[in-house]
Amino acid sequence: MLYIGFNRKIFMMELDALDKQLVALLQEDCKKTTKQYADALQLSKTAVYERIRRLERTGVITGYVALLDKSKVNRDFTVLCHIRLVQHTKENVLRFEREILKLEEVSECFHVGGDYDYILKINVEDMKSYREFMITKLTAINNIGNTQSSFVINEVKNTPSVHI
Amino acid sequence: MLYIGFNRKIFMMELDALDKQLVALLQEDCKKTTKQYADALQLSKTAVYERIRRLERTGVITGYVALLDKSKVNRDFTVLCHIRLVQHTKENVLRFEREILKLEEVSECFHVGGDYDYILKINVEDMKSYREFMITKLTAINNIGNTQSSFVINEVKNTPSVHI
């Protein structure tokens, strides 16, 4: 259990086997009816309903979203861009991250250890728009040392879900 | 428009401004009521309902999923793992990808050009389980040359959605 502040205990939610099954189903498809999940878990509608509400209330489930076919919306040119900063002062790091958050082309950005400082996933229409993005938006950010772009040839697997 | 096979025309779906707004809303939260989207777009329930059905039917929307707080399910140790293959024959590539698809710890895997051949996103509980994963599962796959692991220090941004 975690202790936060003074005497405020936050318990890690315990997920039993049914919760885990349920979460797995919801990560695959969150639009089925309560009855369908209930049948899969051999529970009543109410039991499943209450479990889902609890998963939401405790923050295990953070939201429900639609997924798109990127090729159908002209955003299937994906690049994994590695970035090194020049200076790593707190101000520089925070400013860089703040600027990155403004860029709609960036769907993921991780601060990492190792060869580079940041790894970004960028979704644009084509190479031309990537070049435009790089020149006018990304490298326009101060303090970027150098970058290395890995162009995605094929998405072998790409899911927002995690196995638990 | 795309021509596939003999005289079979597949039209790229045209998304108007309302479709784009709607898709943006659905990528943020797909569990609102039709009426809520209708109000946001200043349309009737039916209009929105039909637009959503069309987006689904044409494959723009591929599904609806629940998102989890990885820290709440003990999977918030994220690693971006770069992999080089020894040989790049078609058989080797396909076999490697087939093996990767079996690994539940891997949520994303991209075949990329550049320094490395593949970049994987791996979600596990902690460094100990990552080590275990590396030894018993990943490097157990044949034909892997070398790997470079970038450990995630901080998720600046991480969304499955794309801006259109």
Added chain:
DNA sequence: TAAATAATAGAATATTGTTCTAATTTTGAT
């Protein structure tokens, strides 16, 4: 072991999704 708490099932109700009909708008050919 007993009391308290939490989880579950099934029924009742409220809300929302889905279909239907008619009106309106848009498209495409002449």
Added chain:
DNA sequence: ATCAAAATTAGAACAATATTCTATTATTTA
């Protein structure tokens, strides 16, 4: 530009589902 055809939309009617409620059962804990 004009008209017919097709697609989109609004509002009402209906069907399905979510949500709440009550009682029962299971689980915890003192």
